[in-house]
Amino acid sequence: MNHDVEIERLGHRGDGIAPGPIYVPRTLPGEAVQGAVVNGQMLDPRILRPSPHRVRPPCPHYSACGGCSVQHADDGFVAKWKQEIVHTALAAQGLDAEFRPMHTSPPQSRRRAVFSGRRTKKGVLVGFHARASNAVTNVPECTLLDPELLRVRPALEDIVRIGSSRKGELDLTVTAASEGPDVFVTGGKPLDMALRAELGAIVGRHSLSRLTWDTELVAMRTAPTVDFDGITVSPPPGAFLQATVDGEAALRASVREAVGNAARIADLFAGCGTFALPLARGAEVHAVEGLVPLTEALTEGWRRADGLKPVSADVRDLFRRPLLAEELNRFDAVVIDPPRAGAAAQIDQIAASNVPVVAAVSCNPVTFARDAAALIRAGFRLDWVRVVDQFRWSVHVELAARLSRGHIGA
Missing domain, CATH: 2.40.50.140 (Nucleic acid-binding proteins)
Structure with missing residues (x-):
């Protein structure tokens, strides 16, 4: 009916x-x-x-692919909807703020994607899952991805053909790097000598910069690198990076504006140094990250760069062992970019500290609003919010914000 x-x-x-x-x-x-x-x-x-x-969806795969959700809506509608998501999250905590103009990354700008790969009776299939389904959809003309990621699909098909079990599915994380695509694979067959040799040949044949199989490096023609505002970093396999270079630049500009003239900055959940390293052009930075490989990449990037002020790095689980208020008191500003769950324990310590400025980056408006409310109860004000849409045509919303207290200028 x-x-x-x-x-x-x-x-x-x-x-x-x-x-x-x-x-x-x-x-x-x-x-x-x-x-x-x-x-x-x-x-x-x-x-x-x-x-x-x-509107007519620009991608020919939209009806079958589950990677995008709102290609059927015009850009103005999507921008307003995403802004309203943040407004609603703030209102739920009794908060409001000045909203800076929204920034949206252009089509074909995603530099990192996780493809799914399966063997089939007729060959192999590499693409994304269909909406609410385990079925894999082929996406040769994806309008979201950097063309470099689409050009690597023949290499991914070769990898799936030799490295996937008949009933299994591979996750293939591909990052566009200056030296060629960096590929990180999970879910494949055990890596024996024969498979290693075949995979190594794929690296050479398709000019991949690096291929990693679960935790093992298979082959590397040259270490892949990314550019953080002119600073070169070689991230570990499968490392988290901002989704687009364009969106990363917008977030970095917002963070730089938020911290202002701070001379000593703590960068929490620092990753490979997306914010810490460029900020070190004007300030001493203490970068804290929970994963050793990310911290090592950040430190090596600092060593190789010219003209940066001192950057110290600490490997620390900020969920279980947040920086305490007395440790934070020596900083003029804090940058914090936590996972989707937010950082309630760390926020409590910032609230108890004397830190005057917080530059917050978040991929979850709900947990951001919760954490912002905790800081506001401790005497901060929410100066402004800027929505940065790196995940064009999806439901994901990212933002940067400035919170301050005292008489620090905006």
């Missing part, structure tokens, strides 16, 4: 929500739709009255 419903709003996963609630994927507020409803979902809606914000 078909139902006629009208979409009232979008949920946090990008689905349209009609009264009931009924969840209808890839619809927009104000649209009238018709279809069968099963367990509160209308999975195959017919659009009876389209929204004026509906």
Whole structure:
């Protein structure tokens, strides 16, 4: 039995929500739709009255691929929706702030992606999962990825062909590096001598910079590097990096503005040095990260760079052992870019410290708002927020913000 419903709003996963609630994927507020409803979902809606914000999706794989969620909406609608997600998260904590102009990364700019690879009866399949499915969709013309990541697909197919079990699935993390694609594979066959030799040949044949199999380096033509505002760093295999060079630059500019003239800065959850190393052009920086390989990459990047002030690095689990208030008191500003769960324990210590400025970066507006509220209760004010959309056409929202107390100038 078909139902006629009208979409009232979008949920946090990008689905349209009609009264009931009924969840209808890839619809927009104000649209009238018709279809069968099963367990509160209308999975195959017919659009009876389209929204004026509906557009033709630019990607030919959009209907089958689950990588993007809102390509059917125009850019203005998506930008406003993502800003509203942050507004709503702040309002839930009783907060408001000045919103700086939003920054959105352009199409074909994602420099890092995790492909799925499977062997099939007819050969191999490399792509992304279909929406809410384990099925893998081929994506030869993805409009999201840097073209360098698409050019590496023949190499990934070769890797899947020889390295995947018949029923298994490989995760292939590919990062665009200056020296050629850096590939990190998990879920494959055990790495014996024969497989190592075949994989090594793929590295040479397809000009990969490095191939890593789970925890083992298979082959490296030359160490892959990335550029952090003119500072060269060689990240470890599978390392976290900001999704786009463009978005990273926008976040870095926001962080630099937030810390201002601070002479001593603590960079918490510092990764490979995305913020710490460029900030060291004007300040002494103490970088804290929980993973040894990331810290080693940051330190080596600092050693090789010219003109940087001292950067110290500490390997420390900030969830279990946050920097204490008395340790933080020697800094003029703190930069913090935690995982999606936020950093409640570390925020409590910042709140108890004398630190006057916090430059916050977050990929989760809900946990950001929670942590910001804790700082505000301790006397901080939320000066401004800037949404940075590195995950174009997806439901993910990233932001940078400045929190301060006392009489430190903005």
